[in-house]
Amino acid sequence: MRIALTLVFILAVAGAAGAGPLDAPGATKALNCAACHGPSGQSPSDAMPILAGLWPEYFKKAIQDYAAGRRPSPEMEPYAKQVLELGVDDVAAYFASQQRASTKVKVDAAAVERGRAAAQQCAVCHGSEGKGDRAKLIPDITGQPPGYLRTQMLLFKEDRRSPGDERLKALKALMKTIPDETFADLAAYFSSVR
Numbered sequence: 001m002r003i004a005l006t007l008v009f010i011l012a013v014a015g016a017a018g019a020g021p022l023d024a025p026g027a028t029k030a031l032n033c034a035a036c037h038g039p040s041g042q043s044p045s046d047a048m049p050i051l052a053g054l055w056p057e058y059f060k061k062a063i064q065d066y067a068a069g070r071r072p073s074p075e076m077e078p079y080a081k082q083v084l085e086l087g088v089d090d091v092a093a094y095f096a097s098q099q100r101a102s103t104k105v106k107v108d109a110a111a112v113e114r115g116r117a118a119a120q121q122c123a124v125c126h127g128s129e130g131k132g133d134r135a136k137l138i139p140d141i142t143g144q145p146p147g148y149l150r151t152q153m154l155l156f157k158e159d160r161r162s163p164g165d166e167r168l169k170a171l172k173a174l175m176k177t178i179p180d181e182t183f184a185d186l187a188a189y190f191s192s193v194r
């Protein structure tokens, strides 16, 4: 409730301020996201994904999955529901239009090299450089914070991200064959690809 009231307040203030950088319909609706995802979706944190530049189709699917509890996240579920109420297309368009800069979180060079070798098994879906496949909703994982990437791999391995999703069966079967230590190497590598 407090969150909803804060948002109404922010929207009212932004509306009263007149024309400005918050003019795009998605910009005001995305203000609450900055607390965790950083300004313009450019997360400075190791744990929070960068939203800037996400493909709107992938963004929308993620929001719908969080809101429905299919991708369980106590942090994201209330915000996802709020985004659906405000209009997910506007918010998705806003983040898609933000220039994406790679994470500044530093990684170990030796881990990057080990990860590069292990990453060959990801190329069949994510492409040889990890840039993904928009038509298949396979995300670009390059430049994301390493901590976030590692956590998501563990969640897939334990079937805790989108549990039981048939579409992710092959991905999860692959994650089960990979030792947990290797996830840190893979995360270091993909986070460092420019």
Ligand code: HEC
Pocket (backbone or CB within 6 Å): 029, 030, 032, 033, 034, 035, 036, 037, 047, 048, 049, 051, 059, 062, 063, 071, 072, 073, 075, 076, 079, 080, 082, 083, 091, 139
């Ligand atoms: C309290 C912190 C917090 C706030 C505020 C927050 N998020 Fe998130 N968000 C997270 C966390 C944590 C994750 C990763 C959850 C997981 O493990 O799937 C995440 C993940 C996401 C993802 C998935 C990214 C991907 O690459 O799959 C999207 C999209 C997203 N958030 C959008 C939003 C939007 C839009 C808002 C504002 C309306 C918002 N978030 C506000 C914490 C937050």
Ligand code: HEC
Pocket (backbone or CB within 6 Å): 049, 061, 118, 119, 121, 122, 123, 124, 125, 126, 137, 138, 139, 141, 149, 150, 152, 153, 162, 168, 170, 171, 174, 178, 186
């Ligand atoms: C069979 C195809 C497939 C393979 C192989 C695959 N992935 Fe994926 N990956 C996907 C799909 C599809 C998604 C999107 C999941 C969703 O919609 O929630 C994804 C999502 C991810 C994410 C979450 C990104 C985000 O923004 O939340 C990470 C991290 C990831 N993959 C890492 C890897 C790594 C590392 C490998 C190799 C070890 C790999 N994947 C191999 C299909 C694949």
